[in-house]
Amino acid sequence: AKEMGNNNFQFYTREMNASVEEKLVLLEGLRGALDDGQFHLLYQPKVDLRSGLIFGVEALIRWEHPEHGVVSPMRFIGLAEESGLIVAIGDWVLHTACRQNKAWQDAGLAPVTMSVNVSPRQFEEKRLIDRVAAALRESALPAAALELEVTESLIMRDLAQSVGKMRELKAMGISLSIDDFGTGYSSLSALKSFPISTLKIDKSFVRELADNSDDQAIAMAVISLGHMLNLRVIAEGVETEQQCTFLRDNDCDEMQGYLFSRPVPAEQIALLLEEQARM
Ligand code: C2E
Ligand code: CA
Ligand code: CA
Numbered sequence: 190a191k192e193m194g195n196n197n198f199q200f201y202t203r204e205m206n207a208s209v210e211e212k213l214v215l216l217e218g219l220r221g222a223l224d225d226g227q228f229h230l231l232y233q234p235k236v237d238l239r240s241g242l243i244f245g246v247e248a249l250i251r252w253e254h255p256e257h258g259v260v261s262p263m264r265f266i267g268l269a270e271e272s273g274l275i276v277a278i279g280d281w282v283l284h285t286a287c288r289q290n291k292a293w294q295d296a297g298l299a300p301v302t303m304s305v306n307v308s309p310r311q312f313e314e315k316r317l318i319d320r321v322a323a324a325l326r327e328s329a330l331p332a333a334a335l336e337l338e339v340t341e342s343l344i345m346r347d348l349a350q351s352v353g354k355m356r357e358l359k360a361m362g363i364s365l366s367i368d369d370f371g372t373g374y375s376s377l378s379a380l381k382s383f384p385i386s387t388l389k390i391d392k393s394f395v396r397e398l399a400d401n402s403d404d405q406a407i408a409m410a411v412i413s414l415g416h417m418l419n420l421r422v423i424a425e426g427v428e429t430e431q432q433c434t435f436l437r438d439n440d441c442d443e444m445q446g447y448l449f450s451r452p453v454p455a456e457q458i459a460l461l462l463e464e465q466a467r468m
């Protein structure tokens with residue numbers, strides 16, 4: 190037993206070392222990744238549940254690490270936050286996404302809204318408004334074609350300041366949506382004060398939507414809450430026809446998920462929009 194305990198201890202420390210080491214390796218790599226052009230964006234269509242048409246896309250970052258291959262944002266966005274690198278990376282995402290949307294518009298494709306994820310540190314940074322304005326100016330993209338996705342927990346960190354910033358962004362013509370809705374803690378009165386246009390039902394509530402009555406109740410509650418506040422409601426992580434049917438039958442406005450399309454490169458979005466224009 191003693192021997193086993195010892196082994197367990199060694200196993201434990203080795204595991205710990207591995208994850209700290211992994212963090213350090215990733216962090217080291219992250220520092221040069223932007224200059225080395227190791228990031229790219231994929232775009233996932235957002236679809237209107239009634240018409241079935243693409244009305245927008247969400248930009249999702251990918252990191253092609255020279256040794257580790259593609260690293261998921263789940264593994265590096267947190268590190269980028271902690272280290273402050275997220276501000277420069279987020280800026281790159283904003284500029285790239287705005288330029289891409291302008292390029293689609295210039296190619297004569299039906300206009301879509303470009304949604305960009307904003308993380309807490311990026312949102313709290315004092316030059317956020319200037320940075321967003323610069324991305325719009327530099328790309329010549331109309332502000333109405335840009336949406337920022339912020340999370341409930343981000344807003345609640347400093348409610349008054351967040352609402353102030355959101356109002357400024359809205360005044361510029363940008364729309365805002367609440368990502369991962371239902372996983373945070375905003376009170377109904379706080380929600381009422383958010384200058385937002387869309388609530389996004391988190392995919393954790395969508396996963397078992399076909400047969401979990403609790404998730405069904407949550408989805409229905411978010412949809413009616415959103416509609417009472419004059420907001421549009423989108424569901425993310427829609428993978429099956431059953432989930433899609435449930436959402437449509439319960440008056441959800443929009444959806445996003447593998448059922449319609451995975452996140453894809455810009456050229457594939459152009460093809461999807463061309464195909465849609467021919468229908
Ligand atoms: P998120 O904003 O909640 O994005 C949705 C995630 O769900 C994406 O993962 C997307 O690829 C994935 N997804 C889409 N449809 C489905 C589906 O049908 N089923 C399942 N299981 N998953 C689906 P991804 O691309 O790995 O991004 C993970 C998270 O990383 C994002 O969650 C977001 O919080 C963050 N992220 C991604 N790109 C950026 C970025 O440019 N800036 C910032 N700040 N965060 C980003
Ligand atoms: Ca998002
Ligand atoms: Ca989400």
Ligand code: CA
Pocket residue numbers: 369
């Ligand atoms: Ca998320």
